[in-house]
Amino acid sequence: MKTGIFICHCGHNIKHTVNVKKLSEYFKKYPNVTVSQDYVFVCSEPGQDMIRESIEKKGLDRVIIASCTPSLHGEMFKDVLKKSNLNPFLLRRVSIREHCSWVGDDVEKNTEKAKRLILAGLYSAAHYVPLEEKRVDVTRSALIIGGGVSGLSAAAFLSKMGMQVYLVEKEPELGGHVRTLKNIWPAGKDGKSIIDEMIEELTGRENVEIFTSTTISGFEGFFGNYEVTLDTPEGEKKLTAGGVIIAIGFSPFDPRIKPELQYGKDDRIITTLEFEHNADTLQLPEKPRVAILHCVGSRDEQIGKPYCSRVCCINALRVGEAMKDKYKDSYVESFYMDVRAHPRGGEEYFEDTQEKGVLFTRANVAEINLSPTGIVIRGEDTLFGETFEREFDLVVLSIGMSPPVDNKLIASLLKITLDKDKFFMEAHIKLRPFDTAVKGIFIAGSCSGPKDVEESINHGRASAVKLFGFLNLGYAYVDPFISYVDPKRCSGCRMCEQACVAKAIKYDEEKRVVHVEEAACMGCGLCNATCPSSAISLKGYIDCMIDDEIGALLEAI
């Protein structure tokens, strides 16, 4: 074995608090170390040349670069090895900057620490073997679950880009909730026309298959080639999809969960959704007294809905505006906690509604009582600290968004997780808001939490473009750091199967052993740690490698 150790000064960054000369001298005497050199900037052009020359002239078969954190310049140093015809996975990076020189000022201690870190790298690298990135073929097709505004936007994009699209909708008709809304704020458009336009874009495209009144009954496979079983009115249908976008939307909150609201007991108490559908047919006096209750089914820990539903304040404003527009002399009062008119144009809309005469009362509504002359609302005005009791002809409940009804079913079929409110959980709340932990499976729109139309469209199309990027080439590379099974040691206990989050472990009924689907494996190592018979190893991180590394760090070797 011929190992080359290259220790970087990083200008003053490392050299300042680590005695790099001493280190390079120290490692010269190690067996298997052919080259041990320190250099001012290993990442610089001459630094790279130095490594290349050493590989070519001294025939190095392991390269250890002790410098900055591996994530920096990682690909670049791999390229250096590649150019010298050395397998890039025979490179070991040791961070003696972030993990060492930047941490303390004591030159002696830092040098000792750097020595051990490099030593650990040296011991670990002794076990390295050449690895190859694996190319897997992927199917250029997408399964979109849910035909609402988010799913339709995703389908429109992907089909336009020439991808095979399977759009599955549980209901007989596409369009979700948006279809039923008469006026989409702030677009000022009828929901149906928005949906119709989207559907029209899809119709006639050969690469689009739409399944209505259809549910998912089976889901197998891995990234690039998911095997899906659909339950269609025509019977079972199987298809292969490279990736999936889940866009199953939300369920409107059912106010019956809060009996004090008396919803369902009197038809003068309706939800914003019902108002939207039936505004024209409501029977109201000439000067109607209308109450609008915000936050019904939102910001309510008692019923397990601690979250804000994001859209209901605007919906409430729209009810108020509509009533004022229709009945000039109406008395319209909105009972709220905070008015969350945050969308673009929302604040202005809030102001306009106030100017039209809608009253906003910051209040806690305690109870609603039915009386022959009207509906009596009792509560506390939290601004004036007074209790009130007022009678209304109509009470509109601005209901929130609840998780979609099929959330658990889809989550268990596709092996993805739900958050504490039972919406789907994103991979990273900030930067990967529509990714799941499983590669190629996305969550778009309000199935991951309340969203308005614009946000749902953004989600649908943004996840679609990401999926397109994954599948477009028809193949994908996967890291070589994947698990492999020694069938001789496998006892077939299938504990690894339980541990695997990527569903990459398959059990062979006949041979009674497991094997790893390489394309699906994410290289997390959970199976490796779980296996009681040490039959599974993770390439690039085999056990003895890690043992030796720890040993070297603790100076046990």
Place this chain on the structure above:
Amino acid sequence: MGNFQVKNVLVVGGGIAGITAALELASCGVSVTMLEEGPSIGGRMIQLDKTFPTLDCSTCTLSPKMVEVALNHNIELLSWAKPMAVKKAGQRFQVTILKKSRYVDIKKCNACGSCFPGCPVVMKSEFNMGTGPRKAIYIPFPQAIPNKASIDKCEDRPCKAACVDACPIHTNVLGYLKHISEGRFADAYMLIREVNPFPSVCGRVCDAPCEEACSRGELDDPMAIRELKRFAADQVDPATLEVPDIQQTGKKVAVIGAGPSGLTAAYELALRGHAVTVFEALAEAGGMMRYGIPAYRLPREAINRDIAYIQRHGVEIKTEVRVGQDITLAEITKSHDATYIAVGAHMGLSLGMEGEELPGVHDGITFLRKMNAGEPVQVGKKVAVIGGGNTAVDCAQVARRLGAETVTIVYRRTLSEMPASHEEVETALKEGTVIQFLTAPVRVTAKSDGFLSMVCQKMELGKPDLSGRARPIPIKGSEFTMDVDAVISAVGQVPDTRFVTELGVEVIKTGTIQVDPATLATNVQGIFAGGDVVTEPAYIIDAIAAGRRVAGSIDLFLRSKMVVSEKTWQKDRMFWSKKERTGEKFTHDEVKVLKEKYGEERRLKPQEEPLEERTKDFREVVTGYTESQARSEASRCLAGKIEGCIQCGECERRCDVKAVDYNMKDEIVDMEFDSIVLAPGFDLYDPTEKREFGYGTLDGVITGIEFERICSVTGPTGGDILLKGKVPKRFYFIQCVGSRDRQSGARFCSRVCCMYTAKHASIVKDRIKGAEIYISYIDVRAYGKGYEEFYKSTQESGTFYIRGIPGEITKGENGLLVRVEDMLSGEMRDIEVDVVILATGVRPRKGTEELCNIMSIERDEYGFIRADSITPSRTNVDGIFVCGMASGPKDIPDTVASGGEAAASCMEYINQ
């Protein structure tokens, strides 16, 4: 199977929106050019300490994405770049891009950070929202992408910086004057120290060729560069400086002579890890600085201070060892790897005049040496000094201080030919010294009354001689006699180099040693020589220059046994050549323009001891500047008058990879794209106009983004929440500043301020035990995923939410007094706090208007790019898309989604 030909898309803006769009497009096989107007991508998000509601470190989540941009082969990142003009041609766009120069070669710079500490220009860090400083050469934050330095060069320097060229060691004059003018005296001192181990000495007795060259002198008076150096040197006691830890090479160097040249070489060699022993013939180290210059010009403490610091670097000085007498040169060279001869020129030249040997006739240099060594010297009442150099003038002034009543300098030419510094001559005249010009002594005779009689002759000037000065010709019959107690003859010095001959070191007639001017190597390998012993008497600064040069040359010799001139030296002017010291002069017109621009500011004279008092003893004549005088004198420097980089060359000098290029030019390139994505981002509302909150007038009123930087580890306090060095305990946050506010022209809700305020409150709770926190709000808009819960937990952790916006903030007894009506209780409350943080709202990024104008993009009433809710990224120009905050306030997840959506729209457009 990719069935698309490669398309090119321009993404304008490198924030999280632009990054997302670019990465998505790149993953779809599109070739992306990303333009970032500033030095690094990362946008506003990278300025955040943490992100709500998970309190993830913003840098930790974003910087991997930034690195992805840098590494992605499909993305070309152009920083400091923006579009200048856009023309739609068919479906495509022709874009003219301005690539602003960063004055650092991006291919060479490796972000080592050596350049920043030296830069003397301190500016407000934009990244830290002005809460901390940065240098004119800088990387805005450690994780910047591209991780390359930039120089903030706003204008060309008005002067030619002839001072730096004129200085034999190229002292960064511009730099230290800049430091002094802004009150950073210790920094000024350290900058001087970089090249000069004798700041205290040179601050007093340098001949200051820099001042002669100074461009300011062409306007009114040259800068008082030397005096300012002295001021800086007086502010720092080198005894308090740390000595760096140096790795030893094991090589031994001998230096003969502990004068300025020898000690400089010793110091520089010690810094390079060599063990240096200095052999000094006299009782104390210092050479001519100690034994040639009297204390009233250069106090002994000044010399001692500088030498002590050199000794602390491990330099051993053996005094009272005269080489050639106590030890031979051969013995020294045998026991050392290299030897530097810097014995100076201590032998006074003889006039060859009759009577020179008489008692009462002194040789000037010996006279000074004896006096400075503390030996008794008597001169009587009437003294004549022969000569026109500094030594002669010094002798005259010393004689006066020793009690002489009449001191006459006898000089054979006129005032303008006098080699002594004019300043010194002037002082001497002021102190009562008489100068007899055009006079030469002929002989001295002893008189019976104990007086000496000196016969002189008048001269007239003839044609120039070899030195370029007019040759004095005696006038026949003009002889006259002076009766004096003592005659001091100071007509020149020569080195005593008799000891070198044993090893065959080449010496020329005058006794000076012959060397290779570039390396200072003698003809004998391993022996080098420099300073007066080579040049004949020159100035201290020349001796120091020789010391610096020889140190480099000896170091090279010790490492490689080579004695070759390094390339940089070849380019260098030779250190003793005085001819090239004058730089280019301004033209008449230039002077006029500069005079108009900067006005007249005359040079400030430093304080001096009163004339009558100071001639009675050896106290220092010049007492120097006061702090305010120094700052005001330093601010006269023309280079310091400009904004940004003053092109002093410090970074250039420190850069190992030679990446700095002041002459880099802005570039304009034309490129063609299939589509454009705009993501210019946003700015935050400037609350100065809201007088009631006192931003900009009251200490302790800051904005949310400023607070964000104060909390951040990459911020000015390294992550400690400090205001003026103190940990604040009582916090008042005010929401909706510049949002939901017709007065400030923004009716809209900024969508992020409620949450970032809650985040700030929770950061404070976490880091400052017992902090008292109030938040004023109208509505708390915690609408996103996990936001409501975050708000609740902030509230429950003891933050007081007060519904109502304060009417005014005033200065209280122990802090800031916030007067607010609590709308929930109806009470008027006065709350005293340490800091008020304004949750300022979102505004379109500066430059959005210009950007939109060149592309004919419509904006809304607030200046955001107009977009609608069903096609959120579509602008009025087909093929140009918008994402992120540019089209209105958004939080990070919404921005990421909108970036992806813009990428989708872009893909549709370019593939139709």
